[in-house]
Amino acid sequence: MIDAESFLASNPPRRRVEEQADGDGLQEADPGDPERAEKEGPHGRRPRRSGGRRGRIPRPGGFGLASSSGEGQHRDDADDPVACREAALTLLDAAARSSGALAERLRKKGFQSQVVDDVIDRLLQVGLLDDRSYAEDLLRSCLGRDMGERGALNEMTRKGLPRSLAQEVVAQAAGEGLFIDSAYELGRKVAAKTRGLDMQVRRRRLWGAGGRKGHDPGLLSQVAADVFGSGDPLD
Template sequence: MNDGGLEDPNDEEACREAALTLLDAAARPRKALYERLTGKGYAPETVEGTVKRMEELGLVDDESYARSYLRYCLGRNLGERGALREMTRKGLETSLAERVVAQAAERGLFVDSAYELGRKLARRTRGMDPQVRKRRLWSAGGRKGHNPSLIRQVAGDLFADSHDET
């Protein structure tokens, strides 16, 4: 037995079963599936063949995963940098993540995300000093990876007159 506890790291059927179990639990991009299977002790060439087969069957589709994960990121009110960071952390290739994020940016989805973040923060900070509200927006926007100029625009639009009709 090897360190991963497998009897045979070249067992294609066991590797395929492990891949299906992982994919049953959650969709995964190619790289993440590869890393999980090699981490379980399967030989890299066995894993590569298994991952390719999963792609041929349509069970692993990085493009589809990227678009789905982008929706998740937007639901969390992440900005361009935040979405890109999360997508690459999940195992998507940087070039694919950059392309999907750029397409979303062209469609104005990150502007919508920033304004939604601003509206949520405005509701939670209603009645506070306008400067405190703006600082909190700046802080949240920075953590979520929004463009500073976009956060400045949102702050100006939502907290411009410091009244609480937001």
């Protein structure tokens, strides 16, 4: 049987590109380095350490992810309103956004805050941004997913809508009984999926699903009583 030293002598490892964990760039490994060959073993691979992470490949141009503080990458046109407006329109072409979400994306792209604010204000003035229309569309989406009042409010603020506007739209929907309809629709779906299971299990499933979707506990109690209290209405 051929030993490792003889194998290496007749099959020298090929040159390969190795990631540098410190992000300084790419460096070619020297196959003739005896210390590296000893560390990498007979097949030219460094043993993987359990629980460790591989280094990340540097991004083209040397830019990393935007920081959590909202500071984005450096750019030469950071104070150019025309470039900022073009970037904003490109983002809006890709997907509808609230003014808050759009402003955050532009700042992460490296545009100055004052320039971003001016561009957002102008887009709102000419109607290319409409937070109320976006909020109403988002409300319909939330109701389509059987979400409750709290869940819809959280979703709207998460999407960058002003909290005052989100509260107004959600309150109007609540006044129209839309979240009651949503809760009962959720109850019917849970009842259909859990038919044949123990009643306590079915009730827990409803409470769990309703809680995740942000429904009011009192409303869930009423739905549970109506859906499971006197027999399954879907039977």
